Amino acid sequence: xxxxxxxxxxxxxxxxxxxxxxxxxxxxxxxxxxxxxxxxxxxxxxxxxxxxxxxxxxxxxxxxxxxxxxxxxxxxxxxxxxxxxxxxxxxxxxxxxxxxxxxxxxxxxxxxxxxxxxxxxxxxxxxxxxxxxxxxxxxxxxxxxxxxxxxxxxxxxxxxxxxxxxxxxxxxxxxxxxxxxxxxxxxxxxxxxxxxxxxxxxxxxxxxxxxxxxxxxxxxxxxxxxxxxxxxxxxxxxxxxxxxxxxxxxxxxxxxxxxxxxxxxxxxxxxxxxxxxxxxxxxxxxxxxxxxxxxxxxxxxxxxxxxxxxxxxxxxxxxxxxxxxxxxxxxxxxxxxxxxxxxxx
Amino acid sequence: xxxxxxxxxxxxxxxxxxxxxxxxxxxxxxxxxxxxxxxxxxxxxxxxxxxxxxxxxxxxxxxxxxxxxxxxxxxxxxxxxxxxxxxxxxxxxxxxxxxxxxxxxxxxxxxxxxxxxxxxxxxxxxxxxxxxxxxxxxxxxxxxxxxxxxxxxxxxxxx
Numbered sequence: 001x002x003x004x005x006x007x008x009x010x011x012x013x014x015x016x017x018x019x020x021x022x023x024x025x026x027x028x029x030x031x032x033x034x035x036x037x038x039x040x041x042x043x044x045x046x047x048x049x050x051x052x053x054x055x056x057x058x059x060x061x062x063x064x065x066x067x068x069x070x071x072x073x074x075x076x077x078x079x080x081x082x083x084x085x086x087x088x089x090x091x092x093x094x095x096x097x098x099x100x101x102x103x104x105x106x107x108x109x110x111x112x113x114x115x116x117x118x119x120x121x122x123x124x125x126x127x128x129x130x131x132x133x134x135x136x137x138x139x140x141x142x143x144x145x146x147x148x149x150x151x152x153x154x155x156x157x158x159x160x161x162x163x164x165x166x167x168x169x170x171x172x173x174x175x176x177x178x179x180x181x182x183x184x185x186x187x188x189x190x191x192x193x194x195x196x197x198x199x200x201x202x203x204x205x206x207x208x209x210x211x212x213x214x215x216x217x218x219x220x221x222x223x224x225x226x227x228x229x230x231x232x233x234x235x236x237x238x239x240x241x242x243x244x245x246x247x248x249x250x251x252x253x254x255x256x257x258x259x260x261x262x263x264x265x266x267x268x269x270x271x272x273x274x275x276x277x278x279x280x281x282x283x284x285x286x287x288x289x290x291x292x293x294x295x296x297x298x299x300x301x302x303x304x305x306x307x308x309x310x311x312x313x314x315x316x317x318x319x320x321x322x323x324x325x326x327x328x329x330x331x332x333x334x335x336x337x338x339x340x341x342x343x344x345x
Numbered sequence: 346x347x348x349x350x351x352x353x354x355x356x357x358x359x360x361x362x363x364x365x366x367x368x369x370x371x372x373x374x375x376x377x378x379x380x381x382x383x384x385x386x387x388x389x390x391x392x393x394x395x396x397x398x399x400x401x402x403x404x405x406x407x408x409x410x411x412x413x414x415x416x417x418x419x420x421x422x423x424x425x426x427x428x429x430x431x432x433x434x435x436x437x438x439x440x441x442x443x444x445x446x447x448x449x450x451x452x453x454x455x456x457x458x459x460x461x462x463x464x465x466x467x468x469x470x471x472x473x474x475x476x477x478x479x480x481x482x483x484x485x486x487x488x489x490x491x492x493x494x495x496x497x498x499x500x501x502x503x504x
Contacts, residue, residue: 297352298351298354299352301459302470312376313380315394315413316414318412319372319412320409321371321372321410321429324433324437335426
């Protein structure tokens with residue numbers, strides 16, 4: 001009994017060991033390889049050989065990369081991630097009410113980007129009752145603690161047109177902050193200001209390049225300012241229809257304005273103004289002349305000999321009669337007019 | 346009214362408003378008035394046969410329109426009825442002046458149209474006013490035109 005059990009246990013273990021054993025590679029039989037080589041080409045000769053693959057000749061087995069380790073001063077710089085704005089630029093930022101809508105004394109934007117953004121902000125100001133001022137700050141910079149943003153805004157923007165002031169951190173739009181001038185702070189809720197900022201940041205993050213981010217940010221902020229305007233105008237429907245975090249909807253409602261396109265259209269309009277004016281004037285003159293001619297037209301009737309009837313020297317009494325005694329008897333029911341003498345008694 | 350007189354130099358329009366009194370039939374009244382009256386502010390070269398008379402009786406709430414022989418070929422009873430119909434809604438509310446303006450505006454349009462038609466095809470309107478005898482004459486003349494003349498017949502018989 002014990003022997004049978006031992007045999008029963010040993011049989012599966014033998015099969016398992018056989019399964020673990022890898023099958024041997026196929027090998028050429030004697031004379032088979034030389035016979036095939038005589039034909040000129042042996043299929044799979046590269047693989048079915050013990051020699052190394054030709055491409056691998058001379059290749060080093062492993063490559064080691066030499067990575068330069070950070071220097072101690074660089075590590076120290078990384079720790080200071082938020083340097084303050086250099087003192088030399090502070091007066092340009094915060095000494096007085098900005099004279100331009102785009103404040104970038106550090107020159108963080110390239111000249112062409114600066115020009116485009118400023119052009120857009122100027123266009124916004126011409127189209128909106130709320131100006132948009134943008135302070136451009138480096139993405140890793142901090143406003144010095146000595147500068148209190150709210151106080152600065154109250155000091156510079158209490159008078160004049162209502163304004164929205166944005167502290168935009170170039171390359172880090174999520175750090176941006178928006179403030180409203182005191183005259184409109186009460187009318188536009190803090191929640192709405194937050195939503196405007198959020199949707200603008202979302203729009204900015206659709207792009208990866210910092211100049212494109214600020215462009216998208218400003219376009220969206222301009223759109224949100226449009227809704228703020230409507231709130232100021234007391235339009236109750238504005239609050240209801242205001243998109244919360246749906247910038248695409250808002251974009252559809254008011255398409256983004258490309259200043260270059262606007263400029264081109266203005267130039268085109270300027271070019272066409274004179275021909276259009278001439279055309280309009282000539283059409284108007286033609287219509288007026290035609291109307292004048294029509295008013296001067298005289299109509300004549302040929303005169304025929306008409307036999308007098310019913311003893312009338314000038315007229316024979318041919319004509320219609322209508323009664324307006326009651327609204328219940330409309331003209332349509334009086335159309336068939338038969339003289340009394342033709343009716344049956 | 347002046348506009349119509351200016352645009353249609355042969356025609357004038359007159360309006361009578363008032364109670365007809367004993368004359369019960371407004372059609373008869375219009376007939377009598379246009380034949381018998383003398384319109385002071387109408388030039389002498391415009392006889393009554395070139396007149397269009399609008400009669401409005403506010404008491405009996407009825408209005409009629411008659412016209413002289415000059416316009417007999419060009420206007421029909423249906424035309425005058427259309428003119429009066431335009432004023433019905435106004436006269437129901439007692440707005441007589443507004444109603445009259447509507448009548449005159451529509452009349453102006455009809456007269457323009459008929460004048461143009463008459464210029465293009467005067468024979469059509471002439472046929473409408475030819476007396477029956479003349480119509481017979483016309484037919485006779487047409488038949489005669491188709492019949493060979495006696496001279497032709499003679500030449501045909503005697504080769």
